[in-house]
Amino acid sequence: MKRLELDFSDDRAGRRRSVGITALLLVCGLFVVAVQWHRAVDSRSAGLQSASEAAGQAVLPAAAESGQRELLVANEAARALNRPWGELLAALEQAQDSRVQLLVLQPNPRKGEVQLSGEAASFAALAEYLSRLRAQAVLGEVVLNSQRPMEEDGRQALAFTLTAEWAEHPAP
Amino acid sequence: MSRLWSSPATLALAPEGIAMSQGGKSRLLMQGEASDWKTLLDALRDMAQGLAIRRARIILSAPYVRYAVLPPQPAVVAARDWQALGAHALRQLYGAVADDWVVRVSLQGHGAPAVACALERALLDELQRLAGDMRWRLTSIEPDLMAVFNRHRRQLPATAWLLLAGPQRLLLAELAAGRWERFSLAHPLAGEEPASAAALLERAARRDGAHSPGLLACFGDETLLPVTYPAGMSHVGLQRAPGTSPLQLAEL
Numbered sequence: 001m002k003r004l005e006l007d008f009s010d011d012r013a014g015r016r017r018s019v020g021i022t023a024l025l026l027v028c029g030l031f032v033v034a035v036q037w038h039r040a041v042d043s044r045s046a047g048l049q050s051a052s053e054a055a056g057q058a059v060l061p062a063a064a065e066s067g068q069r070e071l072l073v074a075n076e077a078a079r080a081l082n083r084p085w086g087e088l089l090a091a092l093e094q095a096q097d098s099r100v101q102l103l104v105l106q107p108n109p110r111k112g113e114v115q116l117s118g119e120a121a122s123f124a125a126l127a128e129y130l131s132r133l134r135a136q137a138v139l140g141e142v143v144l145n146s147q148r149p150m151e152e153d154g155r156q157a158l159a160f161t162l163t164a165e166w167a168e169h170p171a172p
Numbered sequence: 173m174s175r176l177w178s179s180p181a182t183l184a185l186a187p188e189g190i191a192m193s194q195g196g197k198s199r200l201l202m203q204g205e206a207s208d209w210k211t212l213l214d215a216l217r218d219m220a221q222g223l224a225i226r227r228a229r230i231i232l233s234a235p236y237v238r239y240a241v242l243p244p245q246p247a248v249v250a251a252r253d254w255q256a257l258g259a260h261a262l263r264q265l266y267g268a269v270a271d272d273w274v275v276r277v278s279l280q281g282h283g284a285p286a287v288a289c290a291l292e293r294a295l296l297d298e299l300q301r302l303a304g305d306m307r308w309r310l311t312s313i314e315p316d317l318m319a320v321f322n323r324h325r326r327q328l329p330a331t332a333w334l335l336l337a338g339p340q341r342l343l344l345a346e347l348a349a350g351r352w353e354r355f356s357l358a359h360p361l362a363g364e365e366p367a368s369a370a371a372l373l374e375r376a377a378r379r380d381g382a383h384s385p386g387l388l389a390c391f392g393d394e395t396l397l398p399v400t401y402p403a404g405m406s407h408v409g410l411q412r413a414p415g416t417s418p419l420q421l422a423e424l
Contacts, residue, residue, distance in 0.1 A: 001325045001350045005278045006289040008296055008313040009230075 076110060083109045084138055088166060091136035092116075099125035107166065114139075114166045119150070120158045133164055140165025180311045181225045184421035185212050186233035188339060191418035192223065198423050209236055209295050213302060220306045229312040230299060231421045232291070234341050237315040239355040240265055242277065242286040254279060258288030278318075280351055287352050289315055317345060319424040320391055320415045329386035333376070337369055337392030338416040344372050348383040370398035377402045384408065391415035 088107065096102060104117035120126035126147065133142045142164040150159045181194040189203040190212060201223075202215045240261045248254060258277040263270040273290035280286060296313065303310045320336060321328075328334075330350040336343040342358040342365065356376060360368030373388070387409040390397045397412065414420040 001328065001330065001347070002280055003325065004287060004318045004321050006276045006287065006315055006318045008274060008276055008291055009310040 083107075083112075083166065083168065087138035088114065091133070091138045095129060095132035095136060097125070097129070097132075100129045109166070112166050112168060113163055115145075115161065115163050117159075117161045119152070120160060121155075123147075123158060126158055126160055130162065133162075138167050140167055180227035180229045180309075181223070182229045182231060182422045182424070183216070183225075184231045184233070184316075184418045185209070185216070185236070186316075186338065186416070186418045186421065187212075187235055189418045190216055191422040193422040194225070198419055200419055209292070210298075213295075213298050217302055217305075220302065223306075225306070225308050227311050228303065228308045229314070230310065231314055231316055231319045231424065232295075233316050233416070233418070233421065234336060234338060234343050236291065236295060237317075238262060238266060238270075238273070238290040239315075239317065239343075239345075240288040240290075241352050241354055242288055244283050244285055246283050249282075251277070251279075254286055258286070258290075261288055262290050284351050285353065289318075291315075316416065316421055317343065319421060321345075323415075323424045324389065324413070328389060331383050331385050332387040332389055333373075333385040335369060335373070335388065335390045335392075335397070336416055337365055337390065337396040339396065340365070342369050342372055344376060346376065346383070346385070353383065365396040366398045369396070370400055370402070373398060373405065374402045377404045387411055389413065393417065 085107075092102065092105070099121040100118060101120075102116060102118040104115075106115040106117075108114065120129060126144075130142055130144060133139055142162060145161045145163055147158050147160040150157050179195075181192055183201075184191045184193075187205060190201040192199060192201050201219055202212075240258065242254070242257055242261055245254075245257065248257065254277045255275060258275045259270065259273075262273065262275060270290060272293050274293050274296050275288055275290045278287040278289070291313075299313060300310065302308075317334075317336060321334065328347070330347070332347050334343075334345040334347070336345070340359055340362055342360065344354075344356040344358075346353040346355075354376075356372055358368050358372050377384075384404075385408055388401070388405065389411045391413050392415065394412070396416075401408075401410070415424065
């Protein structure tokens, strides 16, 4: 039940003092709580930091290794994308003629080379094709890897494979 | 300099004398019939120098205070308005003499009855003058009902009657559902207090609309309390405790 308040003293100064003391105690209490909380947070963050440092020593090499792998893959992709694909295709188209049929194109950007397989109507046609390829700025040295005669639909032809250097920065 | 955490000295003033409690020790400062409060305060002033009091809590016995229950007034909110209602209710009960009284009102909650209590202005002025002269700080001047009730309120059920019995004075306070319902006073002749108390209880029990209390709590000497209780209150719990003599009041 509620207290019965029938005080005739009119002790305003005392009440003010009580309120003041209560407020002061409250502020002190809040200060102590804040200091304790701050200390707890500091201690926790220090603990986390040391744990993180301890774990970091073990984790970092693996992370670095993994990152390096990813970096290599990314570099590879970037390098592949940086290759002058447009110039390569234009050069191959330019070197083409009716006596040579290009069947397989295997670019290898990592090695900076491109392998070509196809058929030529004659050895002279193949030799001219090689000459035209070597004349392209985007291609460096062009090597004939293999050639063998073949017959197709009653016609004599030469099957060939060759490798050409694929320049990263074609000379102007 | 007074210590902030020390308890004030409690001085209880009753027609039977003056008692003081300080530092856990109680003693009677004056014993004997005082015809009015002026005699009492003169005696207190004479001995005040030797009391070593810095802060004082004064408890006044029932003969020096008057009570009234103010009916609920949901539209009245301001404390000043309640104060005016209390003064008006006491004037209606006691007449023009109430114009010289100081009134305090204890609100019990919105929509609940309030308790008004009055004290002679001259008595209050004299107490404050004495305190000023003695350099006492008065922390509280309270009626005995406030001291008794606040001490025991946690042990009381929500519906209970409190009987404060002193020599030639009886006060019956009725609580219903935690709200003050009614105060009844009686001023029996010396030696007739038990019979008068029984009659007071009988009248209260037969009053229309009276709530049957869960407990009758009697405060006072055994010789002042009723020997028999109304038949209708046979099922009511009974509790007896000291609390109206100067020494008992000082220990509250």
